[in-house]
Amino acid sequence: MQKVCLVLGAGRGIGATVAEKFALEGFHSHLCRRSDAEGLQYSIDKIQSKGATATGELVNAIDDGSIEQVIQSVENNTGPIEVLIYNLGAQSGMKLLNETSLKEFEWGWRMASLGLFRAAKVLCPLMAERGSGTIITTSATAAMRGNKNQHSHSAAMGSRRMLCQALNAEFAEKGIHILHVIIDGMVDAPDTLGKMLGDDQFQKLRDTMGAKDGLILPEKVAEAFYYLHAQHRSTWTHELDLRSYSDLAWWNHN
Numbered sequence: 001m002q003k004v005c006l007v008l009g010a011g012r013g014i015g016a017t018v019a020e021k022f023a024l025e026g027f028h029s030h031l032c033r034r035s036d037a038e039g040l041q042y043s044i045d046k047i048q049s050k051g052a053t054a055t056g057e058l059v060n061a062i063d064d065g066s067i068e069q070v071i072q073s074v075e076n077n078t079g080p081i082e083v084l085i086y087n088l089g090a091q092s093g094m095k096l097l098n099e100t101s102l103k104e105f106e107w108g109w110r111m112a113s114l115g116l117f118r119a120a121k122v123l124c125p126l127m128a129e130r131g132s133g134t135i136i137t138t139s140a141t142a143a144m145r146g147n148k149n150q151h152s153h154s155a156a157m158g159s160r161r162m163l164c165q166a167l168n169a170e171f172a173e174k175g176i177h178i179l180h181v182i183i184d185g186m187v188d189a190p191d192t193l194g195k196m197l198g199d200d201q202f203q204k205l206r207d208t209m210g211a212k213d214g215l216i217l218p219e220k221v222a223e224a225f226y227y228l229h230a231q232h233r234s235t236w237t238h239e240l241d242l243r244s245y246s247d248l249a250w251w252n253h254n
Helices: 014-024 037-049 067-076 102-130 151-174 193-197 199-208 218-229
Strands: 005-007 028-033 053-058 081-086 131-139 176-183 239-242
Touching: 005 014, 005 067, 014 028, 014 037, 014 081, 014 218, 028 037, 028 067, 028 102, 037 053, 053 151, 067 081, 067 102, 081 102, 102 131, 102 151, 102 176, 131 151, 131 218, 176 218, 193 199, 193 239
Parallel strands: 005 028, 005 081, 028 053, 081 131, 131 176, 176 239
Antiparallel strands: none
16 A cells, blocks of 8 residues: 555645655655645645645544544555654734633644644554654744743644654654654745735735745745655654744744
């Protein structure tokens, strides 16, 4: 059976682009996103038009059993999941403490940390039995640094980072490569940054910063992710931060 790359969080940005990269490298990519069936089908059709294989479905990761069901279904009906891309965002907005509700705080944790735990709970034993596998989590600057208007996001992504370390400590010796990748900057992604800014402002940003490679390009992130998957275990990377050459690193900001 064909090896599978499962992408949880396959919006038109990092997620769908990584799915395309792995599909072109010989994987069957299975794309999952919360909403926008039309956008999902567009990403699948794009992969298939290039001679690669892909499937997908809409999944709300918050729902009990949803992640587990996807993993079991893919394993049973498509093939062994060799790579999991955990690309679910957990940004609920830039809000001060008194503006952040308990519901928002819990939602961030459920997306960033509990969802990853649920996926690992099902998938890690399967990968361990096969003796190989890669789990790449897309993370954010908030995992490294807490800002005054990111209580939910910082706590959620910091938890994601520590969970990756704990999983790696248990499963690296069983052949599973677990990575925490910090995206330290703005990504040229219509489904995230584009929706936050609106079409006009997003295009303006592309025409200015983007024209000078000041935005992180999803296709270059995809190349980095595939390189990380292909690493020899004697030199595995466990944490990496990616940013545009023109951005200050997170630790150099005031």
